[in-house]
Amino acid sequence: MTETAMALDSAPHSLPKTPSGIEGFDDITLGGLPQGRPTLVCGAAGCGKTLFAMTFLVNGAVRFDEPGVFMSFEERAEDLTANVASLGVDVPALVAARKLAIDHVRVERSEIEENGEYDLEGLFVRLGYAIKSVGAKRVVLDTVEALFSGFTDTGILRAELRRLFGWLKDQGVTAVITGERGEGQLTRQGLEEYVSDCVILLDNRVEEQITTRRLRIVKYRGSSHGTNEYPFLIDEQGISVVPITSAGLAHKTSDEPVSSGVPGLDAMLGAGGFYRGSSVLVTGGSGTGKTIFGAQFASATCRRGERCLLFTFEESPSQLIRNVRSVGLDLRPHLDAGLLRIESARPSLFGFEMHLARMVRDVRRFRPTAVVIDPISAFHGPSSEIQAALLRLIDILKEDGITALFTGLTASGPMTDADHMVSSLMDAWISLRCIEETGERNRGLYVLKARGMGHSNQIREYRLTGQGVVLIEPYLGSGGVMTGSARLAEEARERAETMRRQRATEQRRRDFERKRLSTERQVAELRAALDAEAAELERLDEQATSWEQSLEQDRDAMAVIRGAAE
Amino acid sequence: MSGADKPSPVALAEARAFPDTGSPDGHYSLRLYVAGQTAKSLTAIANLKRICEEHLAGRYTIEVIDLLVNPQLAEGDQIIAIPTLVRHLPQPLKRIIGNLSNTERVLVGLDIRRQEM
Structure with missing residues (x-):
């Protein structure tokens, strides 16, 4: 992510690189392998070293106009050709077009008898001849460690390998040297001591019966690089690495x-x-x-x-x-x-x-x-x-x-x-x-x-x-969210509840009406009684008045009578 | 090319006893690969010539190939180390690398003398 950005900034200052043409790999190495220097690719058997190396060469020949030499210490040229033919690479055509040279170095211990001083000048001569014959810019040595099985004097061998890697640098070719993974070190013979510029480790792990290939850049002198383990795959389209860093969080966002x-x-x-x-x-x-x-x-x-x-x-x-x-x-x-x-x-x-x-x-x-x-x-x-x-x-x-x-x-x-x-x-x-x-x-x-x-x-x-x-x-009822028939039941229950409440209100209203009517009736009755009493009272008043009058009249009459009598 | 004499009865007997090592006429066809006139190369050439003269007089051919002159020839004989001596005949192919300073081992290596003899 930021790594990529950083490296892009510093790109002009960093050392020149040779693109491998392997999808994803050039992203994590920020351009490819160190140009004009040897790179060690190591890993256990069957992890794709040879294919990696071959893809590097073929891409160079086909896409970057950089012819290459494949020096194989293990597989014969015919086998190599057949192996990559399944990936759609026509090696014989490339060889015919002088874009690729394959040299199989056969090391057979039983055929070699050592007697006195020797060196590996023959290897240099062969390699030099092959490089010259196609004008190679890329060289692969696969797997140079096979030499160790052919010669007893490892002292000479190590000195000669050191000389070989130096010589490759002098030739100005970008080299890939493969090495078998060793016990406690990257390669069986400690080749990493001689190749110090770039070391790539390939791994093929089986977890829960499923295999995953991974690639890691152990070392890349003079260049920043992705440090993670990157998964890579090998299929009919070749080798490709899936890097995280090539993506990043820099994408644009959309509001749509x-x-x-x-x-x-x-x-x-x-x-x-x-x-x-x-x-x-x-x-x-x-x-x-x-x-x-x-x-x-x-x-x-x-x-x-x-x-x-x-x-x-x-x-x-x-x-x-x-x-x-x-x-x-x-x-x-x-x-x-x-x-x-x-x-x-x-x-x-x-x-x-x-x-x-x-x-x-x-x-x-x-x-x-x-x-x-x-x-x-x-x-x-x-x-x-x-x-x-x-x-x-x-x-x-x-x-x-x-x-x-x-x-x-x-x-x-x-x-x-x-x-x-x-x-x-x-x-x-x-x-x-x-x-x-x-x-x-x-x-x-x-x-x-x-x-x-x-x-x-x-x-x-x-x-x-x-x-x-x-x-x-x-349905958002009092009992929370309801689904399915529970929702339906809840809905029914609620409806019933509403009806019941409605009925109850009506009942109350009827009761009240009745009460009101009865109260009014009582009021009417009381008023009637009052009226009756008032009427009675009036009648009594009248009676009293008439009694008064008649009493007066009687008294007058009596006075008249009394006066008459006196 | 040194002329091959008629096979001696002893050589024929040997050829029958060791059918895989004998060429019919007991002729040795040897190639010595070198790279320039280095000390190792010169020593190897001198040693080989001496051994052959002493033990294979008249029935050997030595071809010295300088890979600096003919680099294309290195691949054919699978040359890695220098100097390398390749015995093409008699069959099977044998390779001896080094300056051939140990005469005894050269003789054994080329089956000129059997180890226990």
């Missing part, structure tokens, strides 16, 4: 959202989809529809007229197409239109690094705007390794602005360390869950994270229907 292919999910994301060029993880247990999410995303990409590359590691392309057709998704038209490509391979076919390298190559060739990898959890191996490989893949995709959707199978339990490690690489993470309740399994999803955008915090129920993934309006 791209649809997830699920309308409801887009609505949950603040930007209305995933950002273009971001990496998205969709995790879930078995049967949560991860693949369908992937396919729907791919289909949405193709509907926009963009190319999508779908890597499937669990199903064959035809199986995938059939399966997603069951949810109403037809990928055929996209395939026919050349917008969609499905690559499938068994994860156990080769190591994750190898898969990675192939994926990168496919991506570079097809140039998609979106990539789906279904699923990453298919790969087994140490999680740190898978994370490192994923990181490289993500960086490479980001560099090209490719949106990537990864699916991952998760156990139903809590997140594992591996999940955490992978998650840190992802820009968005959609978690699919199975919600098991009341004898049912329902599916729910939520946005676990979405870098750089606001997003819904709801757990949404979704269903896999004939029209694809459909998100259901969330």
Whole structure:
């Protein structure tokens, strides 16, 4: 990352380099092998030393107009020719065109009898002759240590090798010297003592029955270089190294959202989809529809007229197409239109690094705007390794602005360390869950994270229907989020509750009406009684008045009578 | 080329006793590879000539090849060390490297004299 930037700045001052033409290798060495100097390539048997050396030579001859000499101490010229013919290299044609010379040095102990002083001038003469015959700029000695089996006087041999490497420098050729990995040292005979400019170590490790080739630059005098162990692969296209440092974090970011292919999910994301060029993880247990999410995303990409590359590691392309057709998704038209490509391979076919390298190559060739990898959890191996490989893949995709959707199978339990490690690489993470309740399994999803955008915090129920993934309006009752029939039951319960409450209110209202009526009736009765009393009172008043009057009259009458009598 | 005499009965008997080492006429065809007139090369040439004269008089051929003059010839005989003596005949091919300072071992190495003799 920063290494690359630094080296680019200092490029004019650093020593001249000879490009190996090996994909990725020239990135980590910032230009290739030290020009005009010998480089030691060491490693155990079968780790690709000879192929590395041969590729260096052939690339020189074919691409850089630098003829080369291959001096083989082990394999015969015919065998070498046959070996690289499988990589599409026509050695005889190169030899005929005087761009390549192969010299097989046969060292047979039983044929050599030592008697008195000698030196290895013969080797120098042969090499010098071969270099002159093609005007070689590159030389390979594979594997010079074989000499040690042919001569008893190692003192002479070591002195002569030291002279040879010095002589190679004088010739101004860029040399690759291979050496077999030795016990406790880089090479069996300690060649690293003589070749001090650049030492490259190749390794071929088997972990959990899966082989991964790795390359490391042990030493590179006078130049900065990537210091990590870099995975490399050898296949029908030759040797290529997958460097981390050639990618880096310098990619441009985009604010443009791209649809997830699920309308409801887009609505949950603040930007209305995933950002273009971001990496998205969709995790879930078995049967949560991860693949369908992937396919729907791919289909949405193709509907926009963009190319999508779908890597499937669990199903064959035809199986995938059939399966997603069951949810109403037809990928055929996209395939026919050349917008969609499905690559499938068994994860156990080769190591994750190898898969990675192939994926990168496919991506570079097809140039998609979106990539789906279904699923990453298919790969087994140490999680740190898978994370490192994923990181490289993500960086490479980001560099090209490719949106990537990864699916991952998760156990139903809590997140594992591996999940955490992978998650840190992802820009968005959609978690699919199975919600098991009341004898049912329902599916729910939520946005676990979405870098750089606001997003819904709801757990949404979704269903896999004939029209694809459909998100259901969330039911947010008092008892939390409900799914499936529990949601329906809860809804019914709520309806009943409302009705009951309504009925109760009506009852109250009726009761009140009754009460009001009865109260009013009582008021009326009381008033009537009052009225009756008032009437009675009036009548009594009148009676009293009339009694008064009659009494007066009587008194007057009596007075009259009394007066008359006196 | 030194002329080959008629094979002596002894040589024929030897050839039959060691069929893989004998050429029909017991002729030795030797090539000595050197690179320039170095001390080692000159010593080797002198030693070889002396040994052959003493033990193979009249039935040997020596060809001295200077690789500085004819570098293309090094590959054919798989020359790595200098000086190298190659015995082309009798079969099988034998190589002796060094300045041939040990006469006894040269004789054994070229099967001129068997080790136990």
